[in-house]
Amino acid sequence: MDLLSVARGPALHYALFIFLFGVLWRLVGVSLLAAKPDYSEPRRPASWKGLRMIVLRFWPRREFAARSAMTSALGYVFHAGLFIVFFFCLPHVLFLEDLFKPLFGGNLTRLTGLSWPYLSGGLIMMSAAVTVAALVALLVHRIASPVKRLISNFDDYFSWLVTTIPLLTGMLASAHLGAPYQTLLALHILSVDLLLVWFPFGKLMHSFTIFVVRGISGMSYERKGAAL
Amino acid sequence: MDPQGTVGEALRHQGVSRRSFLKFCAAMASMMGLPPDAAAAIAESLAKARRPSVIWLPFQECTGCTESLTRSNSPTVESMIFNMISLDYHETLFAAAGEAAEAAREKAIKENFGRYLLLVDGSIPTGLDGAYSCIGGVSNVQMLQEAAKGAAAIVAIGTCAAFGGLPKANPNPTGAVPVSALVTDRPVINVSGCPPIPVVITGVLAHYLTFGSVPELDALGRPKAFYGDTIHDRCYRRPFYDQGKFAKTFDDEGARSGWCLYELGCKGPVTYNACATVKWNDGTSFPIESGHGCLGCSEPDFWDKGDFYKALPTGTWSAGRTLAVAAAAGAAVGAAAAAVSRRRQAAIAKEK
Numbered sequence: 358m359d360l361l362s363v364a365r366g367p368a369l370h371y372a373l374f375i376f377l378f379g380v381l382w383r384l385v386g387v388s389l390l391a392a393k394p395d396y397s398e399p400r401r402p403a404s405w406k407g408l409r410m411i412v413l414r415f416w417p418r419r420e421f422a423a424r425s426a427m428t429s430a431l432g433y434v435f436h437a438g439l440f441i442v443f444f445f446c447l448p449h450v451l452f453l454e455d456l457f458k459p460l461f462g463g464n465l466t467r468l469t470g471l472s473w474p475y476l477s478g479g480l481i482m483m484s485a486a487v488t489v490a491a492l493v494a495l496l497v498h499r500i501a502s503p504v505k506r507l508i509s510n511f512d513d514y515f516s517w518l519v520t521t522i523p524l525l526t527g528m529l530a531s532a533h534l535g536a537p538y539q540t541l542l543a544l545h546i547l548s549v550d551l552l553l554v555w556f557p558f559g560k561l562m563h564s565f566t567i568f569v570v571r572g573i574s575g576m577s578y579e580r581k582g583a584a585l
Numbered sequence: 586m587d588p589q590g591t592v593g594e595a596l597r598h599q600g601v602s603r604r605s606f607l608k609f610c611a612a613m614a615s616m617m618g619l620p621p622d623a624a625a626a627i628a629e630s631l632a633k634a635r636r637p638s639v640i641w642l643p644f645q646e647c648t649g650c651t652e653s654l655t656r657s658n659s660p661t662v663e664s665m666i667f668n669m670i671s672l673d674y675h676e677t678l679f680a681a682a683g684e685a686a687e688a689a690r691e692k693a694i695k696e697n698f699g700r701y702l703l704l705v706d707g708s709i710p711t712g713l714d715g716a717y718s719c720i721g722g723v724s725n726v727q728m729l730q731e732a733a734k735g736a737a738a739i740v741a742i743g744t745c746a747a748f749g750g751l752p753k754a755n756p757n758p759t760g761a762v763p764v765s766a767l768v769t770d771r772p773v774i775n776v777s778g779c780p781p782i783p784v785v786i787t788g789v790l791a792h793y794l795t796f797g798s799v800p801e802l803d804a805l806g807r808p809k810a811f812y813g814d815t816i817h818d819r820c821y822r823r824p825f826y827d828q829g830k831f832a833k834t835f836d837d838e839g840a841r842s843g844w845c846l847y848e849l850g851c852k853g854p855v856t857y858n859a860c861a862t863v864k865w866n867d868g869t870s871f872p873i874e875s876g877h878g879c880l881g882c883s884e885p886d887f888w889d890k891g892d893f894y895k896a897l898p899t900g901t902w903s904a905g906r907t908l909a910v911a912a913a914a915g916a917a918v919g920a921a922a923a924a925v926s927r928r929r930q931a932a933i934a935k936e937k
Contacts, residue, residue, distance in 0.1 A: 361855065362890055366901040373900075374911040381915030382922070389923030391930050447829065448898035451848060455899035477829040538815060539855035542897065 361539045364546035372550035373456075379557025384565060400582025410575025410585050411568050428498065431491045438488025442524065447475040478531060485528050492521050512559045519555050522548040592794065593632030606632075612784075613791045630795040637794070638697035639704060640690060640732060641675040641742075644725040645718050645752045645761055646707025650743035651677045653780035654787075656866070670702070670790065676720070687721045694735055702793065703736035705729065705764050708745040708752045712760030726767065733768045738799060740774045740789060741765065744882055747775035747806070754888035765806060772799050775806040779882035782863050785811045805885065807857065816853035816879045819861035822846065840876065850894040851878030858883040 358366070417425045443449055450473045476484075496517055499505045526548050530541035556562065563570075578585055596606055610631065611624040619627075643651070655678075672678065673693035679686050693701060707725075710717035715724030733739060741764040744750040752761035765773045776789055789808055792800045800808040817823060825831070825845040832839035832846055845851070853861075856879050860871040873879055878894075881887040891901030 358889075359885065362886070362901065365891065365899075369900045370907070373908055377908055377911040378915035378918075381912050382919040385916045385919030386922040387919075389920055389927075391923075391927045447831070447848075448896070451896040452898045452900070455895065475829065478827060533818070537857075538817070542855070546898075 359539070359543075361543040361546075364543040364550065368547060368550045372553040376553040376556055380562070380565060383557055383562060387566070395580070397581070399580045401579050404576045404580040407575030407577065407579030407585065408572045410578065411571045413575075413585055414571050428495070431495050431498075435488045435491035435495065438484045438491065439520070439524075441476070441484045442481055442488060442527070445474065445476045446481045446527075447478075450475045482528060482531060485524050489521060489524050489528070492517065492524075515555065516559045516561050519548070519552040520561070523552055591633055592636055595636060596632070609791075613788055613795075627791070627795045631791065636671050637737070638673050638693050638701040639670045639790075640673055640693055640701055640736075641678075641704040641706070642725075642728060642732060643676050644705065644707030644709050644729070644746070645759065646743065646745050647751075648677055649780040650706040650746075650786075651675070653778075654783050656783065670794075673697075673701070684721070690732075694732060698735035700737050701735065702790070703732050703739045704742055705739065705746045706742040708749045708761035708763060709767060710752065710759035710761050711767075712758070717759040729764065729767055733771070736771070738774065738793060739764060739768055739771060740776055740786075741806075742776050742786060743781055744777045744779045744885075744887070747777040748885035750779060751888055753886070772802070773806055774799055774802065774808060777805075777807055777812075777883040778858060779880075779887075781883070782811075782859055782865065784863050785859055803857070807883075811859040811863075812857040812883065814857065814859075814862075816856045816858055816861050816873070817851075820853055820873055821861070822873060835876065846873060846876075846878040848896050849878050850892065850896055852881030852884075852887070852890075852893075852897065853879040854897060856881040856884055 416422075417429050444453075454473060499509055499513070523545060526541060526545035529535050530538065530545045533541070535541065536544075552561075556564075575585060607624065607628055610628040611621070614621065614624040614627055641651075674686070674690040676686060679689075681689055709715075709725045709729055711726060715726035718725045720728060741747040745752060745761075746764050749757075749761050749763045749766075752759055753763070763775075765775070774789055776786055778785070785808075788811060789800065792808070792810070800810060803809050803812055805812075817826070820826075822843060822845045825843070826847055830839065830842075830844040831848040832842075832844045833848060834840065835849065840846075847854070851873065853873065860879070861873070864871045864874070880893050881890065884890075895901070
């Protein structure tokens with residue numbers, strides 16, 4: 358079995374297995390934990406209003422806006438770039454349609470009459486390049502800033518690595534640069550396999566938990582009377 | 586015609602004009618990626634080259650490779666140059682049969698020991714001590730090993746001989762192996778394809794006759810001159826791939842407009858062969874030009890690389906149930922972990 362067959366076959370299969378197992382483990386495990394009893398008097402009557410924080414945190418607080426402007430902007434750039442590259446690159450669309458076929462019993466177009474749009478290779482390449490540039494800039498900033506360096510751990514760096522490598526290998530595979538296409542495609546898929554395996558166990562899990570956590574924190578702050 | 590004469594003599598004897606011969610040499614030089622002036626050198630070397638004895642051993646095969654060669658639009662100069670070798674054993678093309686044919690093979694091996702070219706098509710079954718395929722009571726394994734001892738060079742014709750091909754496909758009931766698995770003490774030139782392109786077969790022979798050496802090979806033992814680029818890189822539909830124009834089915838507007846077949850499972854991007862440049866049937870077309878994606882037939886284990894009609898970036902598993910099990914197991918473990926945590930919290934609260 359050659360490298361590409363391993364990457365597309367068993368490696369991807371087991372990576373998806375671990376990904377699903379891990380994600381469900383963490384989500385169910387965390388959501389069923391007993392909430393800590395809060396014996397204090399609520400400072401405000403309707404703590405559900407704290408759910409506003411889900412939206413409010415999309416923008417940094419005014420006090421920190423100027424200082425964190427660059428970090429926030431780069432964060433948005435690479436998240437948007439990842440979204441575009443992941444959901445609108447043709448090979449990814451084909452992969453996702455095929456992946457969800459067992460769930461929907463047919464391809465998306467046949468099921469809904471809608472087709473999953475994709476962008477041209479050039480636009481995807483540009484998005485990927487901008488995303489990588491933003492990721493590199495954020496890494497440099499993390500290392501250069503004494504405070505951020507101090508609070509960074511292995512998880513931060515490894516999560517950065519497993520996010521960036523698929524972008525780089527994908528760009529090389531699209532451009533047919535540096536090695537035969539099947540080798541680059543195999544390396545790209547293997548790097549995604551690595552990302553999938555790491556995903557549930559590191560900080561990348563925030564993709565699933567961020568809005569829930571924001572909402573719960575917001576409700577807690579509201580109850581305690583803190584400014585959101 | 587003197588069987589040991591030169592190629593030039595044989596060509597003149599067959600009435601091949603100097604012009605046709607030079608045209609062939611120029612085409613070969615071009616395909617082998619040599620500079621234009623190499624054509625003259627090839628012509629000179631070829632004309633003087635001694636016609637080598639060639640023994641063609643057919644093993645576990647479908648005769649498609651021989652069919653491909655014989656469909657090389659005879660009488661083109663390619664097929665004539667093939668006639669210019671001394672083909673001393675080829676079961677399918679032989680007039681002789683039975684013991685007479687086997688005697689011819691043994692005689693050719695004995696008389697040309699150390700000098701003959703050994704061409705093999707078909708994989709070699711090793712199961713049951715090679716009993717799955719025997720010729721005249723001799724197993725393919727034995728016959729190959731005996732013939733390989735005196736061969737100046739070995740050419741594995743077709744994907745079966747080069748990589749095991751269809752007979753080696755999972756579950757490989759006969760224990761089929763390629764030539765290179767049994768012959769390890771000398772270079773094996775793999776001319777893969779199911780079948781290989783006729784002009785690629787003759788091109789490899791022409792290279793050997795011209796330079797007296799094995800051509801530059803890739804990591805899979807294939808001549809780089811013919812297997813240096815992917816089908817995708819040389820495909821006339823490549824601009825549509827770059828523009829993002831893809832046929833979604835074999836009969837939609839995209840297919841009729843000749844758009845890229847990538848979404849329909851074309852394996853062109855991972856297949857190295859000369860189909861897109863040399864083409865088939867005297868340059869008429871090749872599978873993609875006829876509207877079907879490339880199956881990747883010149884690559885190892887192409888039968889076992891998943892669905893021919895699934896796009897390359899898709900996975901090759903069929904495991905919706907396994908993934909559902911993963912999700913259910915993860916949820917169960919998460920629930921169990923939460924239960925343990927709750928019990929511990931309750932125990933701590935009780936202690937307080």
